[in-house]
């Protein structure tokens with residue numbers, strides 16, 4: 001028998017039943033739930049008189065609508081307040097573990113899963129949220145689902161799926177100093193396009209991927225969805241095991257040892273075939289800055305804003321013209337000439353402790369430009385606590401950054417953290433669609449290091465050559 005890929009191994013070990021046409025009933029090990037996509041799912045259960053099949057397999061947290069300022073004041077926006085209250089009521093009624101808004105363990109759903117040891121290698125993990133792909137960093141098969149599927153998983157712990165194809169994205173070599181996982185994934189999306197991964201589950205391989213920390217792998221897998229992929233994954237290794245060891249919800253003692261032995265089998269066999277392979281060299285990746293209104297509209301910081309007139313394909317040209325108009329940018333303008341108004345360091349892409357340590361190291365002893373408003377939003381209450389124990393909050397505050405409570409925040413502006421029309425933001429998040437951070441707001445996706453440098457200089461700079 002030909003070897004199997006990592007994806008094949010996880011998929012096959014979760015098949016409950018497969019039809020000849022490929023339609024498969026898949027067992028789902030774990031589900032994460034947040035306040036935005038769960039209300040109708042719980043409502044559906046109520047209407048049908050059903051209870052969750054395995055409540056302990058689900059973990060819930062409010063993240064999109066929570067305020068990032070003083071929580072003792074409650075939530076000013078009535079819609080946000082209602083969504084969070086509804087989640088609390090549903091979790092109580094259906095006996096699902098909830099990390100409430102004032103729980104230190106609260107945070108962005110994709111930050112807390114790994115942080116708690118809920119996310120484990122070899123498992124199937126779903127959430128009514130597209131960036132569930134983040135959890136693939138642990139060698140899990142993790143993907144976003146719709147609200148009716150959230151209900152289906154709650155009721156049955158299974159999901160009907162079509163088997164996706166597999167794509168290997170191999171990045172070998174060594175990243176330039178100060179380039180990060182964020183630059184790698186933005187460069188990948190720039191290369192294969194936002195539909196390049198459609199129909200595939202991506203496995204990231206190669207020496208540059210192995211060299212990434214778990215935080216870096218999460219950043220990478222997080223944005224797989226922006227490449228159109230169903231999921232992204234990295235095979236577990238010693239770093240994965242070390243990260244999980246001792247986490248509150250991870251297996252302990254003899255169970256942990258047994259789990260590790262199973263996790264060590266979770267790799268693509270020599271000779272296993274992927275349906276597609278893409279290769280890139282880490283040395284070729286410069287710090288990336290998105291210039292348009294999709295994550296694929298991205299280039300190196302040492303480049304210029306592209307000129308739509310040079311684009312042969314009419315659809316691409318039109319999209320670029322429209323994007324430049326929305327973004328208020330001129331063709332051929334050096335990326336480093338783009339000045340910014342706001343900086344957002346946060347989101348499930350880049351708000352873990354390693355991101356904040358790195359950002360603080362660049363911010364230390366410097367001052368945010370007078371023309372810029374900058375904020376740091378930790379990914380979870382525990383990340384915030386850890387950062388404060390290390391004094392990172394002081395470094396940020398000294399430099400003129402606001403230091404906030406954990407949540408999605410300005411990543412999609414469902415709470416009070418919103419860009420004003422025309423405002424331009426350097427953001428460590430994952431989406432730069434029109435209006436994503438507020439109506440008329442302009443988003444440039446960058447790494448944490450690039451965001452800090454932009455905050456301090458007031459415009460983009462090449463972090464490789466920055467003080």
Ligand SMILES: CC(C)[C@H](C(=O)O)[C@@H](O)C(=O)O
Pocket residue numbers: 036037064128129130131144412
């Ligand atoms: C609100 C939620 C459904 C949405 C998603 O699925 O990704 C959000 O998290 C986002 O990042 O746009």
Ligand code: SF4
Pocket residue numbers: 063064108109110129131347348349407408411412429430
């Ligand atoms: S941080 Fe942003 S991308 Fe992540 S779940 Fe929240 S809104 Fe979605």
